[in-house]
Amino acid sequence: MTFWAYMIQCGDRHFYVGHTNDLEQRMGEHQAGTFRGYTSTRHPLHLVWSQEFPSRYEAVEAERKLKGWGRAKKLALIRGDWALISALARGKQKEGRASTSSAQTEGVVRPEPCFLHPHSAQLPSEPFSLEASVRRARGYLRLRYRLAGDLDTLSIPARAGPARRDNLWQHTCFEAFVATGAGYLEFNFSPSTEWAAYRFSGYREGMEQLDIPTPKLRVSRTDQALELTVEVALPEPATRLGLSAVVEEISGTKSYWALRHPPGDKPDFHHPDCFALELPPPTDA
Numbered sequence: 001m002t003f004w005a006y007m008i009q010c011g012d013r014h015f016y017v018g019h020t021n022d023l024e025q026r027m028g029e030h031q032a033g034t035f036r037g038y039t040s041t042r043h044p045l046h047l048v049w050s051q052e053f054p055s056r057y058e059a060v061e062a063e064r065k066l067k068g069w070g071r072a073k074k075l076a077l078i079r080g081d082w083a084l085i086s087a088l089a090r091g092k093q094k095e096g097r098a099s100t101s102s103a104q105t106e107g108v109v110r111p112e113p114c115f116l117h118p119h120s121a122q123l124p125s126e127p128f129s130l131e132a133s134v135r136r137a138r139g140y141l142r143l144r145y146r147l148a149g150d151l152d153t154l155s156i157p158a159r160a161g162p163a164r165r166d167n168l169w170q171h172t173c174f175e176a177f178v179a180t181g182a183g184y185l186e187f188n189f190s191p192s193t194e195w196a197a198y199r200f201s202g203y204r205e206g207m208e209q210l211d212i213p214t215p216k217l218r219v220s221r222t223d224q225a226l227e228l229t230v231e232v233a234l235p236e237p238a239t240r241l242g243l244s245a246v247v248e249e250i251s252g253t254k255s256y257w258a259l260r261h262p263p264g265d266k267p268d269f270h271h272p273d274c275f276a277l278e279l280p281p282p283t284d285a
Contacts (some may be wrong), residue, residue: 003059005201010042157192177242242274
């Protein structure tokens with residue numbers, strides 16, 4: 001019999017660690033709220049890490065060990081960043097300041113990431129991890145997306161320059177949907193550094209081009225990770241945010257990722273349920 005240790009990110013951003021001999025059934029219990037305890041009142045829930053073990057003893061031991069880890073070390077495990085895990089274990093970095101394998105950028109600790117998840121009806125053929133973080137300043141948003149996995153299996157648009165272009169969502173693309181008092185805004189950011197911005201008066205209604213300055217996009221890539229950061233103007237009062245992405249594979253398979261998916265058998269980033277993140281108050285930074 002196979003056993004699993006697993007980790008769930010809860011709606012309050014805390015991690016729950018457990019073990020089971022049937023991961024699919026246990027996740028169903030967590031999602032239905034029938035598994036009593038911490039997760040039953042902290043939806044939405046997302047499985048962010050799991051590992052198989054040949055015996056219950058080993059799964060329980062892994063659970064016990066993970067429960068003793070700090071948040072930075074758990075985040076490193078989710079990303080598969082074993083170099084950072086080792087460094088944290090040796091005490092060379094303080095856990096509270098290491099939210100990524102590079103703990104600081106330009107002297108500023110990055111915001112804690114949240115994890116996006118593929119729609120269950122259109123899953124990727126390979127395992128990937130997709131995280132995003134957001135920082136709100138006065139008049140604009142700073143967004144960061146990090147897609148990790150075997151990038152050689154992905155179709156990633158080649159760099160083309162920071163020009164406005166429609167239909168970016170037809171290929172690998174990172175997106176943000178911002179709820180405003182008079183509807184919502186949609187932003188599309190391609191690894192090509194092309195971009196798009198739209199205003200909607202209601203659910204998929206009244207679409208028009210949003211007049212903003214060209215966003216500042218930066219893209220970096222290694223063998224195992226693609227990172228896109230962007231600073232984009234936010235010209236209207238905003239309340240909630242939806243983060244999403246389309247990931248296209250060379251085979252043509254597309255998966256649709258979001259913080260939260262609405263009920264149904266198709267992804268729909270415009271749906272109000274996808275606006276899952278309350279925007280933080282603006283800062284002066």
